[in-house]
Amino acid sequence: MSKVLYITAHPHDEKLSFSMAAGKAFIEAYKEANAGDELIHIDLYKEEIPAIDADVFSGWGKLQSGSGFEELSDVEQKKVQRLNELSDQFAQADKYVFVNPMWNFSFPPVMKAYLDSVAVAGKSFKYTEQGPVGLLTNKKAFHIQASGGIYSQGPAADLEMGHRYLNVMMTFFGVPSFEGLFIEGHAAMPDQAEQIKQDGLTKATEAGRQF
Secondary structure (H helix, E strand, O other): OOEEEEEEOOOOOOOOOHHHHHHHHHHHHHHHHOOOOEEEEEEOOOOOOOOOOHHHHHHHHHHHOOOOHHHOOHHHHHHHHHHHHHHHHHHHOOEEEEEEEOEOOEOOHHHHHHHHHHOOEOOOEEEEOOEEEEOOOOOEEEEEEEEOOOOOOOOOHHHOOHHHHHHHHHHHHOOOEEEEEEEEOOOOOHHHHHHHHHHHHHHHHHHHHHO
8 A cells, every 4th residue: 555645735726726626637546546545635735834944943953962852942843843744754655746836937835845844864865975865766756737838848948947846856855756747828828728727637637547
């Protein structure tokens, strides 16, 4: 049995969002094909995702200097503990499905905060004399991203940074399999928006069965 993290970064649901609609199609097809797997939905707009701020650095510094967890302030304890929970959950999962819109050429800020929370030495990667080495070498990941323009190919491809950033992070973590599905162009071609959406749902359903 595999543990799957379904990680969404959109304030809207599948009724208003092309990416969320495709994500739903993907995950429903996955569940149908893998009924015994454990699926955990992490809605980044509803979960507590602490920013790595002064409280976190202070708490980490105290722990590294030998202080006990109980010596951290209440705020430090809450944030450090939550970050530990998120990074442990990520490291213990087998598969990751990331779903987001493209905003200003990348994903929403909360996705970056989440990736920061799981990029922890000793859990998702380790330092060696040869440099950092990913530890999640038996995992796989899939990314669904929707955008009003076309950025996966063509003259605007160099502007796309969401999928490329996720690819860099998955490589850094050692994840050997990372694929993507782009649902794009519905704002640039509004007369084709519904067809673009339906094509995306079809591709998402097939990808979910295969994942």
